[in-house]
Each structure stands twice: as structure tokens, then as C-alpha cells.
Amino acid sequence: MPGQKYVVVGAGPVGSLAALYAAKRGHDVEIYELRGDLRDPSTTPLNFTKSINLALSERGINAMRHADQQDLLDHVVSATIPMRGRMIHGKRPSGELYEEPQDYDIHGRTIFAVDRAGLNTRLLDILGAMPNVKFFFNYKLTGADFKQRKAWFEVRDPNSSSSRPEEIEISFDFMMGADGAHSSVRYHLMKFTRMNYQQEYVDTLWCEFQIKPREGDELHDEKSKFRISPNHLHIWPGKQFMFIAIPSEDGSFTCTLFLSGAEYANLEADSSKLPTFFDKHFPGVTSLIEPSELISSFEENPHLPLISIKCRPYHYSSSVVILGDAAHAMVPFYGQGMNAGLEDVRILFSILDKHAAAENNNPDNPDNPGPDDVEYQRGMALAEYSALRVADAHAINDLALQNYVEMRASVLSPTYRLRKFLEEFMSAHLPSLGWQTKYSRVSFGNERYSEVVAKSDRQGKVLLRGFILMLCGPVIAGALRLYLAQRRGFGGVSLLSSIRSLIRR
Helix, strand or coil, X not given: CCCCEEEEECCCHHHHHHHHHHHHCCCEEEEEECCCCCCCCCCXXXXXXXXXXXXECHHHHHHHHCCCCXXXXXXXXXXXXXXXXXXXEEECCCCCEEEEEEECCCCXXXXXEECHHHHHHHHHHHHHCCCCEEEEECEEXXXXXXXXXXXXXXXXXXXXXXXXXXXXXXXXXXXXXXXXXXXXXXXXXXXXXXXXXXXXEEEEEEEEEEECCCCXXXXXXXXHXXXXXXXXXXXXXXXXXXXXXXXXXXXXXXXXXXXXXXXXXHHHHCHHHHHHHXXXXXXXXXXXXXXXXXXXXXXXXXXXXXXXXXXXXXXXXXXXXXXXXXXXXXXXXXXXXXXXXXXXXXXXXXXXXXXXXXCCCCXXXXXXXXXXXXXXXXXXXXXXXXXXXXXXXXXXXXXXXXXXXXXXXXXXXXXXXXXXXXXXXXHHHCHHHCCCCHHHHHHHCCCCHHHXXXXXXXXXXXXXXXXXXXXXXXXXXXXXXXXXXXXXXXXXXXXXXXXXXXXXX
8 A cells, every 4th residue: 555644743853753764664744843944043943042952862862773764873973972971060168179970870881962953954854855755844733633634734934924824724644743842733632532631840940051162272182172071961969959061062061050930030130149159059160151151141041941741642543643742741850851752753653563564454455455454553553552652751751850859969969879889889790680770771771661660669679678687687686696695594495585584583
């Protein structure tokens, strides 16, 4: 049967990868994007900022690997910076500044800093060279009928003199919604399925800053353009808030201030206090970013909210599915938002392929399924995808929220460091036990997020029992020695009888 018409709403990394998977399978793909061409530097991002630099890990790379597109993998290798761990910044009681590295993995594995725009451009360029892919930029989804498989878009031509946008109607066989946390596809999907939906705004805002690269006489080699280590995610933990810096290819660092709404309001009232606030809570930053630049970035860049979204199911019948942030927007503290979205694509198409290879109900032509067979198989696949993926998406959403506490405070805790040391020690020296840190399982493997949580919880219980045994061991040993001594002293009578004898005395 010839390829069907797949419509992708959203041309970000997740939507672009979904379009690539579909086009590789011979389908006719149309990509609709609310914004202008994302390859055009003049296109304004939806959040009016460059966005938080992205951390690419094994899950995202594996999803791109399965797209079977060498150009894409070459870009990932050449245009990313390996980060082997966190670099914790602080000040000692003596006033001395310090940097303390904390590697992510005992085996030396890394995550990668990647420029979102560069990755997106590479994906769109690959799609643009494919004859069965069409782009529609400045198209806003305004309606959808997932029973009739029709959708309506407003065409927003920036060069048009008309104040009223044109509306068009399209038909499709299958729609994939990858249009972000405030998804229009999800909004219309809710009219066709009984969706459970949960949205939470975290009491934290974020604002972007930049550490500029070294220039001129300061440059000795490629690495010298970076003012701090390019192979770490830099964290200034403030216990209730934090400041982070992620490297960029040009030697700069994209920095983000995560702070409560009340603290932002205090600083907004008098932004001249900002350098003093940084010197108190994020020591050393004002030597990397001029105080005047801190203030101007704080005043000019938006102060944006963080949202966490959970919903279920992710599909309706055989006609639509939502992916990435549209299905499970999460806070950025585990670096898994984009990775989870790219993994959505890999898992979705692996299930679609499995069902497409199943037997069809056309006895006259078993090797060429008809439209009814295709719809039935895809409907079964989407139901399986929702059932499988919801638990994992909810798990990583929760982990991302929990990791904010770890990044802003726990990295300074002796208890956190002890557990990390013990788990890494067992991973390195007792590999047959399959022991790994939670972070390693999430960032350097492809096992299900929900299974990662279950295994980590089991490991935590084992460590807790071992710790209790270690603490109670001397007490138990002492009691046993006392019992044996008393038993010998009282002629072999029981410990209880010995105690009674002592009491009667």
C-alpha cells in the first residue's frame, strides 16, 4: 500500500525527528509550524529568549541513531561539547573561592551540551532535501476533527497587509502533535478522548545570562577561549535557588538563574542589588560576568515560569498522538526533556513497525494491507504506546522535580556524597550485581524510566538496611557477648533467667 499522509504539528527537534522517521518509511509528510522558518535567525522563539541550553544524553542520541541518518549523527559528534560532570562553586569560611568537580559516572561516560537551534537546523535541512516532505511555516492550528481526520489552520503571512488571516482545511491519515507544553493538538485531542490532565507551575522563575568567551591575547589554544571548564555543568547552589552555566561552542556559557517568584520580585524592585545578591549567594560569578551586564540581562531578558504537565492517554483511535512536551512537559533539572521527547519518537515508531508487520485481514492480498487494516494496526499500536509510555513519562517528570533539590542543595550534603560514593564503588568493583546510580541509569542507558525508579528504590533500601546493620552491629555483638558471659556465669541458664536473678538480687 502506498504511503499515507502524516501531518506533524511543531517543527522543533521532536517534531522534526518524528517527521524524519515517517518520511523514511515512505509516507507523505507535511510539517506545520506556528512560527516562521526556525532556520531563519530573525524568527523569534516562543519564549522570546535563546532558551536553556540543552543537555543531550544517550536516549536522545539513540533515537537519532535509529533514524538511520549519518548526517545527523555526524552533526551530533561535531557540534556538541562533552560534559563529564558537575562543577560545584562556592566559598569557604576563610573567604577562599573553590571549585569541586563531581563526575556523573565512575566509568567516564558523559552527557553533551548542544545548541538547540543548531540541532534543529540540521534536522530541518535533512528534511528539506527529502522529496516527500513539505514545510508550512506561520500556520496556526485552530481546529481538528479526529474522527473525520480533518484540521484547520490560520495562515499568518508576515508580509500580508490583511488584518484577517486566511484559514485552510486539510485532511490527513495520521497527525503527530509535537507543539510544546501549550499544545494546540492536545487541546483539541481533549475533545475526543477522556484525558486526565494535570498541570503544575513550580514556584521558580528563570532568566538567562551569558558568560562571554575570552578574546585576543588571552587565547592560547581552543580550550583557552572558555573562562571556566568547558567539560562541566557549572552549578552555584544556593540551597533554595541556584545559578548554572552550560558551555557553548563559541567559548561562551549560557547561564540561568533559578529563583522563587518572591525573590525575583524583590530584585525587580531594585535591580541594582543584583551584584550584591550574586556575591552573597553565587560567589565568583561577578568576576565572570560584569555587574553592569548582570543587571542589563536581568532587566532585558524575560523572567519565565517552569511548568510540569502530566496527562493520559496520548492518542485517539488511529488518527492522532502527542509527543514530547505536548504529552509530558517537565522542568529542566534532569536534562531529560528533549531526550525523553526524542525517545518518544523511537518507541512510537518501533511499536508502529511491530503492528504494521502483523498479519492483516485481507485474504486476497496478505502482503498488501488495505486502509482498514492499516488503521486497525495503527490504532492498536497507539493504544500500546499510550499504555507503555505514560508510566515512564510520569516517572521522569517526578525525577526532574526531585533533582532540583539535589542540584541546589543536596550536592553540598555529606549524606548525598556518601550514597553516591557507595553506589559508584559497587558499580565499579561489583559489576555482577548490576549496581548503578540513578543518574547513570537515566542518562547513560535506555531502560524505561519507571524501571530506573524501581531499581533505584530497591538499591536505596539495601543501602539503608546495610547502614542500619553497620550502626547496630556493635550493639548486637555487645549484647551477644554479655549474654554468653552471663550464661557462663550463671551455669548455662537462659539470658531471661539471668536477668530475673539479677533483678531479684
